[in-house]
Amino acid sequence: MTKAKTPVDRRETPEATAPAKVQAEAKSSHDFVMFRETLESIVVAFVLAFLFRTFEAEAFVIPTGSMSPSLQGQHKDVNCNECGHRFRTTASVEGDETDKAKANERQLEAQLDAGQRELSAARSSGHQRRAADIQRQLDYLTNELTRVRQHIKNIEVVGGMCPMCRNLMPMRPDLPKNVAEDFSGEEIELQPSYPGDRILVNKYGVDFSEPERWDVVVFKFPGDGNMNYIKRLVGLPGEEIRIYQGDIFVKPIDAAESEYQISRRPAEKVAAMLELIHDSDYESATLYNAGWPLRWAATTPDGWQVDAKVDGKNVVQRFSIDQSASDPLAWLRYRHITPNEGNWEYARRLAKDGSDKTMLEEAEKAGISRGEWDARLRANEIPKLITDFNPYNASLQRYEAEGRGWQLGANSMHQGTEWVGDLAIDATVEVEEARGQLMLDLVEAGNHFRATFNLADGKVELTAVDARTGEALDFKATGQTSVNAAGTYELRFANVDDQLLLWIDGELVDLGDTTYDPDKLLPTGRKGMIPWASANADEDQGDLAPAGVGALDAKLTVTRLALLRDIYYIAIKAGTDSRAMVDFESTVPMDELFAQPDRWGVFAGRRKRDFKVEEGQLFVLGDNSPASKDCRLWKEAENGAEPGGPYLDRNLLIGKAVAVFWPHSWGTYPFSEKLPILKAIPGWPAFGDMRKVR
Structure with a gap:
């Protein structure tokens, strides 16, 4: 029987990519997984009833991916078959819609069975006219049953796109033979669909205190008291909310336009909401062997030494430098070069x-x-802008694949439609000698935001530079860090919500006030914050090289680099904008737009959308903005219908999401092969995925 594999690092489980068994077993495997999940839900319900009957708490299973990547709805949870990276893609459509279709299927089957009995009785009694009428009805029911069964097949999720290597990974074995042959001849495994995260909701607090901005809240959907929604609280009573350039701005109701201020999130919220763009641990060997360029490259002659070696399905990289005092500043830079x-x-x-x-x-x-x-x-081997691509949205359904002639690829609108300038860089650095300087650099709208470490004493300085002129901008923050001796350090530097944040070994560094106002700091002001790159390839490439690691008079090695992005709220308003989830007007194909600097003027026209939040109301948004039906899309209603407009009535609030307490299980226990009875017992959850909701 095909097994549901635990998506962990392929280096730990070489067998994780072993081929599935015969296609005929795929359905029974899927049914067994569904049985297990149902049984687990019952067990969890009893456990919660026992543990929380005296507390104001409630369990809630997230149905959709509107809060991805922070929280997951029904999804497939896999390791990429090409690079080993674990990612999730939506399977929400395999939930309610499939359940409804299967209920319809069972009803039609019952009607056909009853009709066949009536037909036999009519023929036996010689009522030919009655038999003919029954046969016509049976023909209609048979056609309907065929249509329903085809619909169930059509909406199956058959593939998903890896965010690291952009491989469209097939996820069902019952695909055309040529599809499997195209994928290196590997037999395709069935990837089961798992339910959404099971979260615990604190109902007690909202009765006695007001929720805070950026809390994740659960509420009754306006107009349907039986349906619970989960979103992030963004707007509070008595405020006007503006969505602009992917960020949230706030001012008191009826205050002047100039009163709008960006709403900055606490550091722990920022960290929880970042989404991984690229990790150097997951470069695909298949692409590399075909001549595809690596994302990180040295841009200074005789500077960084890049050691890249194929190891199984990945390319292991180390970036080393050993400089003397007379050597110039040397840079490694990231290029967002994604294969199609x-x-x-x-x-x-x-x-x-x-x-x-x-x-x-x-x-x-x-x-x-x-x-x-x-x-x-x-x-296609050219750098592009960073977009709001989310692998959760880049699933492929059977009908889409058939429509493409089984050329597996994701819908272009699911591969990112917005330029994202708020980024973060992770670096694992082995300092071999405590001398010289190390720099982490992020670019937004042609401006470099930089953290410079003095490796001798651990002092760090944050600065900003205009890439167009090379001139320093009027920004500086300083602090003391532990990076002052030989050793290995985990560094993270972020530029999010017009503030710079720095973590070392998971701890936030206190650098005082690191916020900035683009209208005061940047020559272009906020309105002019559009991507920029020099027309000369030998000069500063700005937003086409949006992250870098620099070294001066240093001896160190970088063993891992990763780039992350902030979420991007799309400015759209029901009744004002089209349903297309895009922030600007453009007729240029997306792949051209993000790669060609002469097209980037369209970003100056990104929309602003404003929303009033009156007393007794709240404003909520989903983290997965392109796939979230939130306050932005709730229309002004007629005749008192609900929702009555782009707001949430405070009375519909259930509580605050506290923790993911029972992530889906992988369906197996240790020793289950030797003790088959264990397979029928509800699996334990994936403990590593238990976490607080931030």
Whole structure:
């Protein structure tokens, strides 16, 4: 039987990519997983009833992905078959919609069974006209049953896109044979759908105190008291909320326009809401062997030494430098170079065939010269802007795959539609000698925000530089850190909500006031905060190289680099904007827009949308802005219907989300192969995924 594998680092479990068994077993495996999850839910309900019957607490299972990546709805939880990175993609459609369709299927089957009995009785008694009428009804029911069963198949999630290597990973074994052959000949495993995070909701506090901005809250959906929603609280009574450039701005109702101030989140909220863009631990060996460039590269001659070696499905990288006092400042920089399905097709065929001879012959038969073929192949090897891509939204349903002729790829609108400038960089650094300087650099709208460490005494200085002119901006913050001796350090530097934040080994560093006002600090002001890159490839590439690590007179090694982004709230308002979840008007294809600086003027036209929050009301948004039906989309109602507008009535609030207390289980216990009876017992949760809700 196909097993549900625990998505952990492939280095720990080499067997995690072992092929699934025969396709015929896939359905029974899926049904067994669903049975286990149902049984677990019953057990959890009894446990909670016992533990919390005397407390004002309630369990809640998140149904959809509107709060992803912070919290998960029904989803598939997998390791990428190409790079090993664990990611989640939505399977919400396999929940309620599939359940409704299957209920319809069972009803039709029962009607057909009853009809067959009536038909037999009519024929036995010689009532031919009655039998003919029954047969026509049976033909109709049979066609309906065929349609419903096809609908159930069509909405199945058959694939999802890895955020690291952009591989569209197939997730069901009952796909056309050529699909499996295209994926290095590996047999495709069934990836089960898991229920959403089970969270604990504190109901007691909201009766005696007001919730705070940025709390995650659960409430009754206006107009349907049986449906609970979960969102993040953004607006409080007596405020006007503005969504602009992906951020939240607040002012008192009826105050002047100039009173709008950006709403900055506490550091723990920022950390919880960051989404991973790239991790150097998960570079794909398949792509690398096909000549695909690595994301991090040295940009200074004779500076950083990049050691890259293939290890299984990954490329292990180490970035080392050993400078003297006379050597210039040396940089490593990140380029957001993401492959498309054509790049993946080439890389897989090259890995399978051992050469590109067959592909070249096919191109020549199609009238494509070698030069043109090479140009097409490398056309996508260019840096692009960071977008709001979320793998949770990039699932692929069966009907979509069939419509593409089984060329697996995600919908372009699910691969990011907004430029995101609020970023964070993670670096694991081995300082070999306590001398010189180490720098972490982030770029937003052509401005460098930089943390410079003095490795001799641990002092750090935050500064800002205009990339267009190279001139320092009027910003400085300083502090003391523990990075003052040889050793290994985990560093994180973030530029989010117009503030700079620094963590060392997981601890926030106190640097005093690190906020800034773009209208006062930046030459362009806030309105002019659009991406920038020099037209000369040898000069500062600005937002096309949005993160960097610098060294001066230092001896150190970086063993891991990761880039993360903030969530981006899309400015859209029901009754004002189209349903397209895009912040600006543009007819340029997204892949061109994010790669071509001469197109970036459109970002100056990003929308502002304002919302009033009256007394007794709240304003809530989902973290997964492109996929969240929140206050932005609640229309002004007629005749007293609910929701009555873009607000949440305070009386509908249930409580504050406290913790993810029971993440889905992986369906197995230790020794379950030797003791099969264990397989029928509800599995224990994935303890590593238990966490506070931030």
